[in-house]
Amino acid sequence: MNDMTPIPTTIKDWETDQEVRWCPGCGDYAVLKAVQRTMPELGVRPENTVFVSGIGCSSRFPYYMETYGFHTIHGRAPAFATGIKLANPELDVWIITGDGDALSIGGNHTMHVLRRNLDCQILLFNNEIYGLTKGQYSPTSRMGTRSPSTPFGSVDSPVSPCAYALGAGARFVARGIDVHKKLPEVLKAAHRHKGASFVEIFQNCIVYNDEVFGAFTEKKAAADNQIWLEAGEPMLFAGGAKGIILDKERLRLDVVDVTDGDWRGAGVIVHEPANRAVAHMLVEMPLGAFPMALGVLYDDPHPTFDEVVRMQNAQAAKGKSADLQALIAKGQTWQVEKEPRAE
Amino acid sequence: MATAHSIEDGGRARVPHEQGAVVVRFAGDSGDGMQLTGGQFTLSTALAGNDLATFPDFPAEIRAPQGTLFGVSAFQINFGSTSIETAGDEPEVLIAMNPAALKTNVDALTPGGLIIADAGEFGARNLAKAGYAADPLEDGSLARWQLLSIDISALTIEAVKPFGLGNKEALRCKNMWTLGLALWMFDRPRDPITDWLKAKFAAKPELAEANIAALNAGHAYGETAEIGYAFRQRHIDPAPTAPGLYRTITGAEAISLGLVAGARLAGLPMFFGGYPITPASAILHHLARLKEFEVTTFQAEDEIAAICAAIGASYAGSLGVTSSSGPGIALKGEAMGLAIMTELPLIIVNSQRGGPSTGLPTKTEQSDLYQAVYGRNGDAPLPVIAVRSPADAFDCAIEAVRIATQFMTPVIILTDGYIANAAEPWRVPDHEVYQAFPVDFFDESPREGEKFNPYRRDAKLARPWVRPGTPGLTHRIGGIEKSSDSGNIDYSASNHQRMTDIRARKVLNVADTIPGQDIALGEPGEKLAVVGWGSTFGPIHQGVLRARDEGKSVAHIHIRYIWPMPKNLGDLLKTYDRILVPELNTGQLKTLLRDQFLVDARPLNKVSGHPFRIAEIEAAIEASLG
Ligand code: SF4
Numbered sequence: 008m009n010d011m012t013p014i015p016t017t018i019k020d021w022e023t024d025q026e027v028r029w030c031p032g033c034g035d036y037a038v039l040k041a042v043q044r045t046m047p048e049l050g051v052r053p054e055n056t057v058f059v060s061g062i063g064c065s066s067r068f069p070y071y072m073e074t075y076g077f078h079t080i081h082g083r084a085p086a087f088a089t090g091i092k093l094a095n096p097e098l099d100v101w102i103i104t105g106d107g108d109a110l111s112i113g114g115n116h117t118m119h120v121l122r123r124n125l126d127c128q129i130l131l132f133n134n135e136i137y138g139l140t141k142g143q144y145s146p147t148s149r150m151g152t153r154s155p156s157t158p159f160g161s162v163d164s165p166v167s168p169c170a171y172a173l174g175a176g177a178r179f180v181a182r183g184i185d186v187h188k189k190l191p192e193v194l195k196a197a198h199r200h201k202g203a204s205f206v207e208i209f210q211n212c213i214v215y216n217d218e219v220f221g222a223f224t225e226k227k228a229a230a231d232n233q234i235w236l237e238a239g240e241p242m243l244f245a246g247g248a249k250g251i252i253l254d255k256e257r258l259r260l261d262v263v264d265v266t267d268g269d270w271r272g273a274g275v276i277v278h279e280p281a282n283r284a285v286a287h288m289l290v291e292m293p294l295g296a297f298p299m300a301l302g303v304l305y306d307d308p309h310p311t312f313d314e315v316v317r318m319q320n321a322q323a324a325k326g327k328s329a330d331l332q333a334l335i336a337k338g339q340t341w342q343v344e345k346e347p348r349a350e
Numbered sequence: 351m352a353t354a355h356s357i358e359d360g361g362r363a364r365v366p367h368e369q370g371a372v373v374v375r376f377a378g379d380s381g382d383g384m385q386l387t388g389g390q391f392t393l394s395t396a397l398a399g400n401d402l403a404t405f406p407d408f409p410a411e412i413r414a415p416q417g418t419l420f421g422v423s424a425f426q427i428n429f430g431s432t433s434i435e436t437a438g439d440e441p442e443v444l445i446a447m448n449p450a451a452l453k454t455n456v457d458a459l460t461p462g463g464l465i466i467a468d469a470g471e472f473g474a475r476n477l478a479k480a481g482y483a484a485d486p487l488e489d490g491s492l493a494r495w496q497l498l499s500i501d502i503s504a505l506t507i508e509a510v511k512p513f514g515l516g517n518k519e520a521l522r523c524k525n526m527w528t529l530g531l532a533l534w535m536f537d538r539p540r541d542p543i544t545d546w547l548k549a550k551f552a553a554k555p556e557l558a559e560a561n562i563a564a565l566n567a568g569h570a571y572g573e574t575a576e577i578g579y580a581f582r583q584r585h586i587d588p589a590p591t592a593p594g595l596y597r598t599i600t601g602a603e604a605i606s607l608g609l610v611a612g613a614r615l616a617g618l619p620m621f622f623g624g625y626p627i628t629p630a631s632a633i634l635h636h637l638a639r640l641k642e643f644e645v646t647t648f649q650a651e652d653e654i655a656a657i658c659a660a661i662g663a664s665y666a667g668s669l670g671v672t673s674s675s676g677p678g679i680a681l682k683g684e685a686m687g688l689a690i691m692t693e694l695p696l697i698i699v700n701s702q703r704g705g706p707s708t709g710l711p712t713k714t715e716q717s718d719l720y721q722a723v724y725g726r727n728g729d730a731p732l733p734v735i736a737v738r739s740p741a742d743a744f745d746c747a748i749e750a751v752r753i754a755t756q757f758m759t760p761v762i763i764l765t766d767g768y769i770a771n772a773a774e775p776w777r778v779p780d781h782e783v784y785q786a787f788p789v790d791f792f793d794e795s796p797r798e799g800e801k802f803n804p805y806r807r808d809a810k811l812a813r814p815w816v817r818p819g820t821p822g823l824t825h826r827i828g829g830i831e832k833s834s835d836s837g838n839i840d841y842s843a844s845n846h847q848r849m850t851d852i853r854a855r856k857v858l859n860v861a862d863t864i865p866g867q868d869i870a871l872g873e874p875g876e877k878l879a880v881v882g883w884g885s886t887f888g889p890i891h892q893g894v895l896r897a898r899d900e901g902k903s904v905a906h907i908h909i910r911y912i913w914p915m916p917k918n919l920g921d922l923l924k925t926y927d928r929i930l931v932p933e934l935n936t937g938q939l940k941t942l943l944r945d946q947f948l949v950d951a952r953p954l955n956k957v958s959g960h961p962f963r964i965a966e967i968e969a970a971i972e973a974s975l976g
Contacts, residue, residue, distance in 0.1 A: 023826070025838065054821045059662075070826050070839065075818035077665055078828025079658065080688050086655035090662025090670065091818070093646055094621055098666065098818055119651040316646065324642035331614055334643070335607050335744075336778045339542055340597040341397050 016047045023073045034185035034210035035064060038132065039071055041190040048191070049198050056099045059088045061108040064139050065132035065210070068103040082113025085120035088127050089312075096313045099198075100127040106147040107137050110166050114146075122176035123312040124202045128194075131168055131205070132185075134212035135219050142215035154215075169290035169304065172205040173283070179204040180286060180305040184224055185211060189235060189302065196303045202311045223299040234298040236278045236289070238306075241270045244298045250275030251297075253285070260288045262297060280306035367585050371430025373438030374532065377455045378447030380414050380423040383525040388425025389773070390529055390546065394538040395429045396598045396775050399588025402429035403888060405437030405961065406771045410628075410712045417479040422454045431587040435888030437772070439963040443535075445528055447471060447502070449480035456492070464496045466531070468524070470503030500571070502527055509567035513560040523564035530568025537585040540565060592777060599776040601740040601769035602632035605673075605699055608747025610643050611781055613669045615748060616755045617788040619644035621663030622671045623656035625678060628711045629767040630701040633673045653678035657685040657698070664694045665827075667791065667817035669751060673699035675767075676718045677708065683726050686760055690730045690853060692827045693805075693813045695754035695761075697747075702766040702884075704959050713959030714768035716884050717935035722762045723913050723942065729850050731857040733757070734912040737765040738887040741776040746910065752787050753860055758812040764912065766934075768885045768961055791815055795822030804837040811856035858914050867916035871895060872905025878974050879926040881951065883909045883939050886932055886962055893967025904971055909939070920947035930954055930974045932962060 021043045029035045046056070056074040060066035062081035069076030075098075079087045084102045092100050102120075109117045109131050120129070136154070137143040143156040147168065151160040169180050179200040183193040185208055197204035209220045218225070223232035234244035234251065242251035243265065250265045252274040265273045279285070286305035292298070376391070378384040385406055395402055405426040414421030428438030440460040446452035448471040456465065472487055486492055487499045506527045510520045526547075533540055544562050551558035572583065599607075613620040622645065624634035638647040646668070650656035657672040664670030674682065679700045689696045702718045704710025718725075722734045733753050737743045743765060750761040792814035796802045804825045805813050816823045825837060833840035834848050870887075871894050872879075882890045887908050894906040905926070909915065923929055923943065929951040931940040937953035944951050954970045956962060 052821075053824050055819055057666075057818045069828070072826075074824050076824075076826035076828075077662070077692075078826065078830065079661075080684050080829055083654060083658040083685065086650065086658035087662035087665070089648065089650075089655070090621060090623065090659035090664075090668075091666040092662075093648060093659070094619070094663035094666035094668040095817070095819060115651055116655055119655070316648075320641045320646060323639075327642040329642045329644070331611060331643070331781050334610065334640070335781065336595060336597065338597050339393055339397065339546075340595050340778065341399070342595055343399065343591050343593050 016053065018043050018047060020053055021046045021073050023071050025070050027071055028067060029064060030214050032213040033064070034134065034212070035068070035132065037185040038065075038130070038190070038208055038210060039068065042130075042194060043072070045191040045194045045198075048195065051099050055097060056101070057091055058101045058103060059084045059091065060103040061105075061113055062139070063105040063108045063137070064134075064212070065103055065105045066108060082108050082111070083116055084108070085113065085116040085125075085129070089120060089123070089125055092125055092127060092313045093316055096126070096317060100125075102127055102129045104129065104131050106131065106133045106135060106145045106168065110168060110171065111146045114171075117171070118175040121172055121203050121205060124176070124178055124309055126202055126311040126313050128197045128204045129206065130194075131207050132210040133168055133207050134210045134216055135165075136212050136216035138212045138215055167290060168207045169205070170287070173287055173290060173305065177205045177305070178202045178307050178309045179303070180290065181206045181303045182209070182299070182301045183207075184209045184220070184301065186224075187301075193302060196306070200306055201308055222294060232294065232298045234300055236280075236300060236302040236304060238278055238280050238303065241275045241277050243270055243275060249298075252276060260292060260297070280304070283307065367587050369431045369587055371428055371432060371434060371438070372443070372536070372584070372586060373426065373428045373441045374443040374445070375424055375426040375441040375455060375458070376445045376528070376532075377422055377424040377451035378525070379416055379451065380409055380411070380421050381416060382423070382447045383522070384423045384425050384447070387525040387529045388427060390543050391532055391538070392427055392598060392773055393546075394533060394540075394542050395427065395536070396596070397542055398538055399591070400429040400431065400586055401434040401589035401591065401775060402427055403434050403437045403774055404428075404772050405768065407960070408712055410710070417448055417450055417476045419450045419454055419480060422451045424451070424455060429586060431589050433589065435891050436961065436964060437888075439965050445532065447524065447528070449476045449482055449486070452486060453480045453482065456495070459495055461494050462496065464498065465492060466498045466500065466528075468502035468528075469499040470501040505567060505571065506564050509564050510560040513556050513563065515556075515560055519557075520560070523561050526561045526564040527568035530565040530570075531572050532568075533565075534569045534572030535583060537583060540569060591775070594777045596775050596777055598773045599740050599744075600632070600771060600773045601737065601743045601765050602629075602701070602771070603636055604740050604743035604776070605737070605747050605763065605765060606633050606636035606640075608744040609637070609671055609697065609751065610640060610645065611744070611784065612748040612751025613644070614781075615784055615786045615788075616669060616751055617786070618667070618669040618755070619646070620671060621660060621668040622647045622673070623650050623658075623660040623663070624648070624673055625650050625653045625656045627653070627675050627678045629703060629770045630673045630675045630678070630699065632770060633699060633701070653681040654685060657682040657696075661685060661689050661692075661694055661696055664689075664696050665692070665818070667815075669695065669697070669755070671697040671699070673701065675701050675703045675711075676705045676721065679718065679721060680725070686732065687726045687728060687730050688829045689760040690726070690732055691829050691831075693758045695758055695815070697750050697754055697761055697763065699763045699765065701770045702764060704957065710959050712767065714766045714885065714961065715934050715957060715959065716764075716766060716886070717938065717957065718764065719883075719912065719935065719938035719942070722764055729854065731854050731913070732760045732762060733857055733860050733914065734762045734764060736884045736910055736912050737763060737769055738884060738908055738910065740769055740772055740774045743769065744776075744779070748784060753863070755789050756787060756812065756863070757810060757856060757860055758815060759857060764884060766885050789815065791817050791820070793820045793823070801836065803835045805832060806835050807852075807856075810859050811852060861911075861914040861917050864911050864916060866918040867907065867909065867922055869922075870906040870908045872898065874905075874922060875925040876905045877903035877926070878928045878930060878971065879905050879907050879923060880930045880932065880967070880971065881907045881909065881923070881939070881943065882932055883912060886934065889962035889964050889967050890932055892964045893971060896964070896968055897971045902971065902975060904975070912939070912942070915946060920949075923947055923949050923951075928952070928974055930970060932956075932967060932970065934961070
């Protein structure tokens with residue numbers, strides 16, 4: 008639900024009295040603060056908000072939001088959210104999940120909630136590791152990740168969350184970083200989008216996978232390795248010194264140098280969030296040769312599942328009376344007036 | 351609507367009326383439409399006022415190779431002028447549409463019974479496929495029975511000639527020819543069938559006409575053909591039944607309607623999450639059409655999502671329902687635990703089939719009782735109700751909704767493949783006689799300085815049901831052990847002990863609201879109690895009835911409430927010298943009874959995929975009384 012009537016709440020209205028139980032220094036704290044800070048700006052009410060989570064470090068999140076909250080079972084949060092939203096479309100539903108929860112045990116449900124386009128926000132905390140179970144490699148861990156379950160390094164290729172989401176038919180795909188000041192803007196855009204909004208948040212697990220995203224999140228590396236996309240703006244990074252171009256011949260993106268701000272001359276393309284083909288290329292850009300694409304990568308609304316289900320239900324019910332007695336007496340019936348014969 | 355008494359008109363009164371019952375089995379290739387034929391014969395029989403029971407028996411393959419033994423589909427009906435509770439032990443009439451159907455079914459036929467075979471299908475190829483070295487219609491091997499060999503194929507093609515159908519399409523009308531003959535044999539009206547055909551083929555009137563022509567031709571064949579003594583027309587009198595409006599109903603339909611009625615009595619919209627699985631899908635299909643009753647159906651991506659969505663809907667204030675069969679129920683186990691932990695109402699329907707694993711998808715079994723009562727991690731009790739017949743399913747569904755919503759708990763309804771597919775006459779109840787149990791959502795905001803406690807309970811130990819969207823009551827629930835009042839995470843030893851005890855006690859409290867165990871037949875304190883549950887009601891009842899007619903001291907007790915059990919059940923069982931528990935499993939209720947009451951319950955088990963035969967129950971009674 009994207010009711011934009013401004014109803015004043017403050018960050019305090021969104022904080023619970025529960026002691027937060029993440030490891031000190033965990034990126035989850037920053038995401039929690041960003042969400043709590045964003046909520047008053049959305050003009051929504053705590054009682055109309057439901058946070059649904061699966062299992063994992065991030066899935067403790069609902070306990071810390073002063074809203075309705077449902078901490079469910081591993082990987083299944085999208086299914087619970089589907090039932091909640093279909094039962095009451097007025098509710099503003101947020102799904103909190105992690106890389107193991109959403110892409111390993113719950114990969115199936117993630118795919119289906121996206122293709123159905125249930126109106127909800129999905130925040131996937133990607134830390135490339137299983138934190139709660141003490142550090143095993145996850146489906147997003149890079150090849151060669153050493154962990155208790157892969158002492159000689161993992162040998163399987165990781166899944167890219169945003170590529171998976173696009174492949175599943177997501178209509179909104181965005182990326183943010185736990186401690187980055189632009190995260191609230193991404194959250195607001197996700198909330199604004201009607202339908203399933205998929206947000207991958209790079210989240211640092213200080214205990215089991217510290218600095219795994221350092222290559223683009225470290226202060227020194229950030230400018231050259233992050234590109235924040237804005238609708239209608241040229242795809243520039245490194246302080247405007249570099250940009251992204253589309254090599255139309257080979258149908259791929261490339262990085263170019265931009266001199267004196269002449270991005271047009273350099274052929275840098277403008278971000279159109281509804282361009283699905285470019286979105287596919289943006290989420291697949293390999294880090295190193297390219298910066299990490301961040302912000303709203305794709306946004307192209309489509310009728311939502313809950314809306315269409317409601318509409319079809321209403322359509323099918325139209326003109327029919329809910330006469331239970333008539334229903335149970337349906338079909339070919341016969342009347343027995345009295346006992347046909349004595350025993 | 352027809353009246354039981356208006357069926358026989360003057361012209362047909364010459365058929366001698368008789369008392370008793372007849373068992374007829376239709377058997378053919380899966381492509382021959384035997385289920386349809388049986389279903390329509392059932393309808394016509396019900397309209398004639400007979401009591402009846404049916405047993406559809408079909409292969410797991412949708413289109414098994416034509417003419418093969420494993421591709422045979424059969425439909426048995428037992429109808430009569432007395433109360434009918436089983437589909438019958440041995441058919442007296444077997445209609446065999448091909449050699450494979452004859453081979454797989456003829457041994458069940460009572461000696462001296464009648465075989466009607468479609469001679470047109472007994473060519474060399476089909477005989478070979480069925481493993482016949484010689485044509486059984488010719489070689490005298492069927493001498494124990496009466497044989498009526500008719501070239502139904504040729505007669506059907508002849509009958510539908512005027513409609514210009516292709517050979518294949520024309521042969522599809524064979525089942526209607528056969529039905530016409532069967533209707534003539536038992537003096538049954540054709541009108542309901544012709545009405546049904548006209549409705550079914552409304553878009554293709556020529557097909558309707560062809561099928562009606564075949565039906566009439568089969569009927570006329572009986573009327574006119576010189577076919578000897580074997581083919582005597584019979585008329586079974588209507589059965590004595592309580593006055594009222596009747597219809598036939600299958601278990602799957604009755605469960606669906608009962609759920610709708612239950613949701614209405616609770617004052618809730620229903621949300622049904624399902625995933626296709628045999629034989630449970632029929633419930634999803636029925637409910638998907640009932641949008642005007644505030645039913646939302648959701649075909650989920652898997653069994654787990656189906657139950658999770660249903661729990662989500664319950665959390666949001668609907669009646670969450672999910673349904674499956676054993677393998678799917680196994681997948682739902684973890685989510686059931688969450689519903690137990692978060693104390694949300696939920697209905698789980700298990701249409702049991704043969705197991706383990708994929709097992710026998712289209713055959714019936716009662717082997718998921720342990721799974722229902724015990725099959726979850728942790729101490730995870732929930733109420734379990736077992737359906738005994740198609741008509742009983744309606745009441746059981748309502749009862750499950752009552753318990754789930756009043757006690758804030760998931761409830762399992764155990765039905766099975768036999769009940770789901772079988773049809774029986776059902777006196778349409780007046781839904782107003784059921785007492786409503788409206789849900790009272792909690793919506794009082796806590797007073798200044800106080801906090802809302804989502805796990806504070808009422809006298810029954812049920813916690814309040816709060817819909818998200820209710821101001822002042824925001825709270826969090828989840829699968830982690832929670833403090834007994836506030837619901838906040840609490841791992842402490844004493845709290846887990848307390849919560850485990852409360853969850854168990856709450857479910858046991860359901861026993862305060864259910865009727866005491868009755869005795870279906872007989873008295874307390876007889877020599878033997880035959881104790882059953884679920885779809886074995888019919889054969890047990892008839893077996894006990896016959897034993898009592900022979901003067902034996904035996905009673906029939908049939909348990910609906912598997913968990914918690916009626917409070918008087920233990921004391922009642924202890925009044926009998928012996929206890930026999932027939933089950934279509936290897937002894938699951940037997941174990942439960944021994945465990946709960948320390949009684950010497952003895953098992954009678956069968957897992958062939960078929961229901962008990964009355965004779966099997968009789969023999970076991972005999973042996974028990976020894
Ligand atoms: S294990 Fe990692 S992800 Fe989990 S709370 Fe600790 S730092 Fe955060």
